[in-house]
Amino acid sequence: MDAEHVVETWRYVLAKHSQAMCALERELGERHGLGPSEFEVLDRIVHHDRKLRIQELCDEVHLSQSALSRVVGRLEKAALVSRGVCDADRRGVFVSITEEGRARHAEALPTQRAVLNEIFSGEPAAR
Amino acid sequence: MDAEHVVETWRYVLAKHSQAMCALERELGERHGLGPSEFEVLDRIVHHDRKLRIQELCDEVHLSQSALSRVVGRLEKAALVSRGVCDADRRGVFVSITEEGRARHAEALPTQRAVLNEIFSGEPAAR
DNA sequence: ACACAATACATGCACGCGCATCTAATGCAA
DNA sequence: TTGCATTAGATGCGCGTGCATGTATTGTGT
Numbered sequence: 001m002d003a004e005h006v007v008e009t010w011r012y013v014l015a016k017h018s019q020a021m022c023a024l025e026r027e028l029g030e031r032h033g034l035g036p037s038e039f040e041v042l043d044r045i046v047h048h049d050r051k052l053r054i055q056e057l058c059d060e061v062h063l064s065q066s067a068l069s070r071v072v073g074r075l076e077k078a079a080l081v082s083r084g085v086c087d088a089d090r091r092g093v094f095v096s097i098t099e100e101g102r103a104r105h106a107e108a109l110p111t112q113r114a115v116l117n118e119i120f121s122g123e124p125a126a127r
Numbered sequence: 128m129d130a131e132h133v134v135e136t137w138r139y140v141l142a143k144h145s146q147a148m149c150a151l152e153r154e155l156g157e158r159h160g161l162g163p164s165e166f167e168v169l170d171r172i173v174h175h176d177r178k179l180r181i182q183e184l185c186d187e188v189h190l191s192q193s194a195l196s197r198v199v200g201r202l203e204k205a206a207l208v209s210r211g212v213c214d215a216d217r218r219g220v221f222v223s224i225t226e227e228g229r230a231r232h233a234e235a236l237p238t239q240r241a242v243l244n245e246i247f248s249g250e251p252a253a254r
Numbered sequence: 255a256c257a258c259a260a261t262a263c264a265t266g267c268a269c270g271c272g273c274a275t276c277t278a279a280t281g282c283a284a
Numbered sequence: 285t286t287g288c289a290t291t292a293g294a295t296g297c298g299c300g301t302g303c304a305t306g307t308a309t310t311g312t313g314t
Contacts, residue, residue, distance in 0.1 A: 003240060006247045010147065017144040018189035020137065025272095037300080054263065062145035064302050069264055071300090091262040091309045113130060120133045152302095164270080181293060191272050196294055198270090218279045218292040 016119060023115045032108040033078075037063060037071045039112060042080060042097065042105040051094040053086065080104055143246060150242045159235040160205075164190060164198045166239060169207060169224065169232040178221040180213065207231055 001009070021036060028034045034042070044060050045052055058068050072095055075081040080101030086092035097105070128136070148163060155161045161169070171187050172179055185195050199222055202208040207228030213219030224232070 001248050003244065006240075006243045009143075009247050010243050013140050013143050013147070014189055016136075016140050020140070022272095035300085055261095062141055065263070066265080066303080067301050073264090086262095089262080089310075093263065113133075116133045116137050117130065120136050121128050149302095162270085182291095192293070193273080193295075194271055200294085213292090216280075216292080220293065 020116060020119050023119065024112060027111050027115050028108055031111055032104060034104065034108055037061070037067070038075055038080075039105070039108055041068070041071050041075060042101055043109070043112075045081065045095065045097045046102065046105050051084070051096045054093050054095060057095065075101065147243060147246050150246065151239065154238050154242050155235055158238055159231060161231065161235055164188070164194070165202055165207075166232070166235055168195070168198050168202060169228055170236070170239075172208065172222065172224045173229065173232050178211070178223040181220050181222060184222065202228070 024036045024039070028036060028039050032039075040061050041057060044057055054065070054068060054072065057072075058065050061068060063071065072081060072083065076083055079098055081095050081097050084094045084096065086094050151163045151166070155163060155166050159166075167188050168184060171184055181192070181195060181199065184199075185192050188195060190198065199208060199210065203210055206225055208222050208224050211221045211223065213221050
């Protein structure tokens with residue numbers, strides 16, 4: 001990939017990221033009361049379908065550890081996930097999804113897919 | 128582009144955006160005292176090589192009008208650009224780059240290119 | 255056992271962002 | 285001209301983020 005293509009790709013990433021984040025924030029927020037980060041975290045937990053350590057989540061979402069801690073805090077306050085101590089390593093924290101969280105995720109997933117389809121379908125990624 | 132590819136592309140965009148923004152913030156900040164947004168605005172002005180209206184810039188950078196206004200404010204305070212009233216439409220504001228701004232941009236450009244090359248070279252974009 | 259580095263997560267803080275709003279200038283209709 | 289909607293850009297505000305740090309727990313070397 002030559003220098004010109006690199007810059008072209010970077011512009012593509014910037015544009016799509018901006019469009020998608022903006023649309024996701026609006027749609028997920030208005031229709032389901034979720035921010036993109038909140039949805040992302042719910043989505044990762046649902047995908048794994050088990051309790052996850054905070055740090056495991058940290059590897060999968062593009063958030064700092066502190067930001068993730070706060071997202072989980074908001075989700076817990078909304079009763080969409082619950083935190084529990086990890087017995088094996090009592091420094092650790094397990095996060096598990098609640099029934100309400102699972103329902104909210106299932107409800108929001110089609111919205112996310114629709115937004116992404118709108119933005120990405122048809123246009124090939126610049127290489 | 129089918130649904131699976133859409134999600135795959137979205138993950139690619141998220142990952143690359145995160146990596147690149149993080150690295151750009153660090154490198155441009157430490158070496159040149161510029162944030163990614165500041166650099167982006169300087170870069171756009173240099174590219175056009177003329178005075179630009181705030182709104183023209185707004186179309187090219189992925190920032191809200193208010194955010195752009197503040198970025199230009201910071202750049203002006205750093206003497207890298209100067210603001211001037213637009214005679215044709217006195218609501219408008221022209222932004223032009225100063226010599227110092229041009230120099231700073233020239234200095235930072237290789238850093239930006241190096242960061243982007245590091246992140247994008249070799250790996251094809253997921254379509 | 256003890257002291258100390260390392261790790262997991264939470265939290266204080268500063269900062270940049272978008273939204274809503276404000277001010278000033280322009281366009282337009284009567 | 286007068287009155288009002290519209291537009292350009294600046295600004296108050298709340299919020300989410302990352303960085304630095306704090307607290308608690310675990311690992312390690314002596």
